[in-house]
Amino acid sequence: MRFIVGLIALGIFSGEAVAQTASLPQRHVVHIEAFxxxxxxxxxxxxxxxxxxxxDIVPHFISIAxxxxxxxxxxxxxxxxxxxDxxxxxxxxxxFHPKMMGAFATN
Ligand SMILES: [Cu+2]
Incomplete structure (x- = not known):
């Protein structure tokens, strides 16, 4: 019994050991400028x-490769x-301008 009490005192049974690893969704801005x-x-x-x-002063039209x-x-x-997703x-x-190239990658 003394052993169990000791573990509780160390926080091992406290339930606080689960780490918060998920982060909030981010917004990433990609500027389209000068083609x-x-x-x-x-x-x-x-x-x-x-x-x-x-x-820019013209329309653009994005398509994944x-x-x-x-x-x-x-x-x-x-x-x-x-x-x-x-x-x-x-x-x-x-x-419209296939020389315009970009990319995104998931971490
Ligand atoms: Cu374009």
């Missing part, structure tokens, strides 16, 4: 949101956001 994604590559977690903000998803056409001054590394381009 480029800035930053071009970001690291995200599933459940995070990526926001693309078109600061493998064609798995597309944004609507993002008009000048508009933005579009997407919740990350997939893991791994994903490259994307602008359909």
């Amino acid at each position: 480029a994604f800035q930053p071009p590559q970001i690291i995200v977690s599933p459940g995070d949101t990526i926001v693309w903000v078109n600061q 493998e064609g798995q998803w597309q944004s609507p056409i993002i008009e000048e001054g508009q933005s579009w956001e997407m919740v990350v 997939q893991t791994g590394s994903h490259a994307y381009i602008c359909v």
Whole structure:
């Protein structure tokens, strides 16, 4: 009995040992400016949101390289956001300007 009391005093049976590892979802802003994604590559977690903000004077149109998803056409001054629901590394381009390339990867 003295042994058990000692363990409780050490906090071993207190139930406080479960670490809080999950973090809150983050918002990541990718600026579209001068026909480029800035930053071009970001690291995200599933459940995070990526926001693309078109600061150019022309529309842009994002498509993942493998064609798995597309944004609507993002008009000048508009933005579009997407919740990350997939893991791994994903490259994307602008359909209108295929030299525009970006990527996001999950950590
Ligand atoms: Cu474009």
